[in-house]
Amino acid sequence: MKRIINITILISCLIISLISCEIDNYEGPNASFYGSIIDNETGALVGTELINGSTIRAFEQGFETPVAQTWLIKNTGEFRNDMVFAGTYNFDLSNGNFYPISVENFKINSGDNQHDFRVTPYIRIKNVNISHSNNQIIATFSLEAGEPEVKVKSIRLYAFTDMHVGENIKFSTSGTNFLQNFSPSKTIDNSVYTLTIELGENENHFKYNRNYYFRIGALADVTGVGTVRHNYSTVEVIPL
Amino acid sequence: MNRKFLYIIGLSLVLSITNCTDMLELEPLDKVSSEQLLSSQGGIKTLLARIYNRMPVEDFNYVPNSGFNRRGWSGIGGSILMTSFYTDESYRSDGTGIGPVTNHYWPYDDIREVNLFFESLEQVKETMRESQYLQLKSEAHFIRAYMYFALAKRYGGVPIIDRVLDSEYVPGSDNSNLYIPRSTEKATWEFILNECDLAIENLPETLSSEDGIYRASKWAAYGLKSRAALFAASVAKYWENAPLTGEAVNQNLVGMNSSDASFFYQACLDASATIINNSGKSLYMPNPATPQDAANNFYNLFLTDNNEILFKKHFLDGTVVANQGHSFDVFYNPAQTNPGFHKFGRFNPTLDIVDIFENYTDNGLGESAKIITREDGNEDYTIANPTEIDINLPFKKYDNLIDPFLDKDARMWASIIVPGSDWKGVRIIIQGGLIKSTGEKLIYTDGSATGLDGNTYYSYGGEGITSYSGFRGLGQGDDANYTSSGFSIKKYLREGVSVIGQMESSDTDWIDIRLAEIYLNYAEATVESGQGDLTLAAKLINDLRRRAGHQDNIPLTLENVLKERRIELAFEGKRYWDLVRRRDFHQLFAQTRRKALIPILDLRDENPKYIFVRANNYNDENAGGRTFQPYMYYLPIPGRNTNDLVENPQY
Numbered sequence: 001m002k003r004i005i006n007i008t009i010l011i012s013c014l015i016i017s018l019i020s021c022e023i024d025n026y027e028g029p030n031a032s033f034y035g036s037i038i039d040n041e042t043g044a045l046v047g048t049e050l051i052n053g054s055t056i057r058a059f060e061q062g063f064e065t066p067v068a069q070t071w072l073i074k075n076t077g078e079f080r081n082d083m084v085f086a087g088t089y090n091f092d093l094s095n096g097n098f099y100p101i102s103v104e105n106f107k108i109n110s111g112d113n114q115h116d117f118r119v120t121p122y123i124r125i126k127n128v129n130i131s132h133s134n135n136q137i138i139a140t141f142s143l144e145a146g147e148p149e150v151k152v153k154s155i156r157l158y159a160f161t162d163m164h165v166g167e168n169i170k171f172s173t174s175g176t177n178f179l180q181n182f183s184p185s186k187t188i189d190n191s192v193y194t195l196t197i198e199l200g201e202n203e204n205h206f207k208y209n210r211n212y213y214f215r216i217g218a219l220a221d222v223t224g225v226g227t228v229r230h231n232y233s234t235v236e237v238i239p240l
Numbered sequence: 241m242n243r244k245f246l247y248i249i250g251l252s253l254v255l256s257i258t259n260c261t262d263m264l265e266l267e268p269l270d271k272v273s274s275e276q277l278l279s280s281q282g283g284i285k286t287l288l289a290r291i292y293n294r295m296p297v298e299d300f301n302y303v304p305n306s307g308f309n310r311r312g313w314s315g316i317g318g319s320i321l322m323t324s325f326y327t328d329e330s331y332r333s334d335g336t337g338i339g340p341v342t343n344h345y346w347p348y349d350d351i352r353e354v355n356l357f358f359e360s361l362e363q364v365k366e367t368m369r370e371s372q373y374l375q376l377k378s379e380a381h382f383i384r385a386y387m388y389f390a391l392a393k394r395y396g397g398v399p400i401i402d403r404v405l406d407s408e409y410v411p412g413s414d415n416s417n418l419y420i421p422r423s424t425e426k427a428t429w430e431f432i433l434n435e436c437d438l439a440i441e442n443l444p445e446t447l448s449s450e451d452g453i454y455r456a457s458k459w460a461a462y463g464l465k466s467r468a469a470l471f472a473a474s475v476a477k478y479w480e481n482a483p484l485t486g487e488a489v490n491q492n493l494v495g496m497n498s499s500d501a502s503f504f505y506q507a508c509l510d511a512s513a514t515i516i517n518n519s520g521k522s523l524y525m526p527n528p529a530t531p532q533d534a535a536n537n538f539y540n541l542f543l544t545d546n547n548e549i550l551f552k553k554h555f556l557d558g559t560v561v562a563n564q565g566h567s568f569d570v571f572y573n574p575a576q577t578n579p580g581f582h583k584f585g586r587f588n589p590t591l592d593i594v595d596i597f598e599n600y601t602d603n604g605l606g607e608s609a610k611i612i613t614r615e616d617g618n619e620d621y622t623i624a625n626p627t628e629i630d631i632n633l634p635f636k637k638y639d640n641l642i643d644p645f646l647d648k649d650a651r652m653w654a655s656i657i658v659p660g661s662d663w664k665g666v667r668i669i670i671q672g673g674l675i676k677s678t679g680e681k682l683i684y685t686d687g688s689a690t691g692l693d694g695n696t697y698y699s700y701g702g703e704g705i706t707s708y709s710g711f712r713g714l715g716q717g718d719d720a721n722y723t724s725s726g727f728s729i730k731k732y733l734r735e736g737v738s739v740i741g742q743m744e745s746s747d748t749d750w751i752d753i754r755l756a757e758i759y760l761n762y763a764e765a766t767v768e769s770g771q772g773d774l775t776l777a778a779k780l781i782n783d784l785r786r787r788a789g790h791q792d793n794i795p796l797t798l799e800n801v802l803k804e805r806r807i808e809l810a811f812e813g814k815r816y817w818d819l820v821r822r823r824d825f826h827q828l829f830a831q832t833r834r835k836a837l838i839p840i841l842d843l844r845d846e847n848p849k850y851i852f853v854r855a856n857n858y859n860d861e862n863a864g865g866r867t868f869q870p871y872m873y874y875l876p877i878p879g880r881n882t883n884d885l886v887e888n889p890q891y
Contacts, residue, residue: 226485227870
């Protein structure tokens with residue numbers, strides 16, 4: 001009797017384990033979606049940052065209540081998502097550092113899909129020069145408004161140890177001239193701005209001889225567009 | 241085989257015959273039908289008690305990331321949580337982030353119970369006195385207003401369901417009429433104020449002890465209205481400081497116009513003024529003789545029944561009556577006086593709030609008196625990592641741990657245990673390290689050193705883990721039973737009562753609405769709207785300060801009103817919602833590190849002295865600061881796959 005029970009158990013286990021061996025029958029993500037956020041006017045990339053930066057919100061169609069998937073945009077303004085399900089999507093690019101755009105019924109096919117979103121950034125940071133001299137990092141630049149209504153709330157020279165430097169990943173530098181806040185917000189004109197980080201005052205951050213990454217950020221004051229995030233210059237690498 | 245067949249036929253016959261009789265239609269003996277329940281006063285009160293218990297009161301048992309009435313401890317350190325920890329006034333010793341309350345409060349089951357209560361009440365209307373019927377009805381309006389307020393402050397506009405929907409269900413149809421859409425945020429706030437008015441109408445001014453003194457009175461309903469109206473007014477006025485976009489905004493489901501503010505401010509002023517003028521309520525001990533008396537009074541305010549309270553939630557000792565108590569004394573006593581549970585010392589007021597309290601200069605300006613840590617007057621510095629301090633900076637040297645705090649506001653003494661305080665007969669030692677006579681630093685680490693006087697000194701201020709209350713176990717979530725801010729909570733913590741080291745052993749009542757808040761609501765609404773009586777508003781603010789032992793009068797400014805609010809209502813769960821409604825959160829918290837004060841014993845002196853170092857909170861610093869994003873002002877709508885509601889922005 002005991003033997004019969006044992007055999008029964010053994011057989012049950014085998015059957016169950018065989019069933020468990022079967023992989024589920026859902027297809028995995030089969031598409032890649034990549035491209036850039038391009039400034040409509042200048043053709044330049046519109047950089048942002050990974051943490052709390054601009055994003056692409058994708059709504060896959062065909063569900064009763066499509067749920068937003070948030071796809072991040074890299075610091076450079078490029079994006080790539082290799083784990084996408086082919087299908088029809090609506091894209092919403094808002095609450096970032098450019099005027100919101102939306103794209104409806106965009107078809108993503110299996111395999112590679114390249115697409116550039118052409119946008120108008122709130123602020124362009126122009127004529128950028130970031131250099132190291134006299135134990136200072138000096139940044140000079142001017143600003144250009146994406147639309148005439150845009151004003152500027154603050155500008156800052158950011159520093160960090162890697163390329164992800166920005167508002168959310170930065171050294172909390174001390175000093176008086178690495179940051180300028182405008183209250184009330186300032187109309188954007190042809191002014192040339194200079195921001196500096198005194199390396200002497202910030203030795204705790206710049207301890208080692210290595211590459212440091214610098215970037216200028218400007219926060220726009222625009223109404224009616226939701227959350228506004230920083231616009232950035234390209235990253236400047238300076239060995240110290 | 242044939243026989244088996246017969247059995248089956250036989251059995252079927254027997255069963256079908258039984259189906260035809262009435263003999264099974266008995267009333268169950270272990271359940272009470274609605275008719276039975278509603279036929280007695282006791283039954284009605286049982287139902288009422290049930291919906292009172294469903295009220296979303298943010299008391300000791302409100303765990304912002306999981307829900308209301310969460311007793312005890314789920315086994316995860318993160319379940320020891322107060323709303324206060326989500327703000328700049330405190331954090332938990334093992335670190336708490338900043339962010340929205342994420343318990344996904346969506347009480348349509350509770351609202352249905354209230355609606356059923358209304359319906360049941362109509363059925364039994366004839367069996368009770370008119371006044372009794374009206375009071376019960378008003379109470380249900382109060383509770384429903386309270387629930388919708390909790391919804392509106394989390395989601396903006398929500399579906400307003402003010403009736404039982406059962407009769408509107410049509411079998412076979414798509415029942416689209418049951419999918420009630422979200423109302424606009426403005427309409428939701430108006431509904432809440434209207435519910436408050438219906439509550440006010442028939443609630444009694446005073447409650448008799450036989451009816452139950454913890455039930456809602458007229459003043460509780462006015463108080464709720466004052467609070468809700470101020471919230472709505474602030475959202476209308478400050479929405480533009482954190483504007484959002486999207487479908488929910490297009491349909492006005494979230495957000496209001498600044499032109500709506502004055503209506504709501506006026507509603508707040510009217511409700512508050514009625515309480516101030518007509519309720520007979522008064523501040524507890526309004527004229528203390530000395531700041532010491534003021535501190536005692538303010539401390540006792542939270543531990544006694546008194547005439548300042550408009551609405552409170554009563555607790556019984558949960559070790560005696562199951563599911564009734566809370567664990568405030570167990571979780572939040574400083575380490576040296578912990579009752580014996582293995583999680584304690586977790587409620588850490590920040591240096592940010594300690595700095596806000598005034599001292600007794602009383603020169604008519606009402607300026608905050610920052611703790612003095614340096615000789616050169618520079619109190620704007622903060623050290624990211626105290627183990628790296630430059631010990632040659634001009635730190636001010638103190639003889640005793642308690643010295644830097646001596647002249648501070650009575651409300652600080654009543655709300656916060658500072659280093660060197662005496663508490664439950666024990667000197668509370670909070671020390672973050674020492675500097676050896678050689679100048680070597682021993683900070684945030686266990687150890688000892690010999691002073692120039694030949695005595696042995698310990699880095700945390702005592703030998704052995706039961707002899708001090710600060711800075712041990714930093715970064716070790718489970719063992720972080722020692723304050724990481726330099727301070728420990730005192731408000732609501734009982735000095736004269738010892739509890740056993742079990743969860744739910746506290747029975748301190750939670751004061752939900754008290755007169756001081758109404759004073760502050762009135763003052764804020766006056767300053768913000770320009771409506772209201774400026775002289776009265778100034779008097780109210782100064783009455784609160786007089787109660788704290790101050791002798792001067794400060795001018796009525798927005799800054800002064802908000803500062804008084806932070807001080808007076810500190811750790812009562814109000815700060816979080818103040819930051820939300822005034823849209824201050826995202827400006828205050830952008831990779832922000834909350835502050836700690838680290839007392840360090842300096843053995844370089846013949847007589848060891850204490851220095852006090854302003855530092856970033858250990859956990860906030862390690863997390864790279866805390867950030868509140870503008871979209872977090874509204875939570876995501878739960879259950880959208882079935883309820884078809886419009887989602888809030890950016891979710």
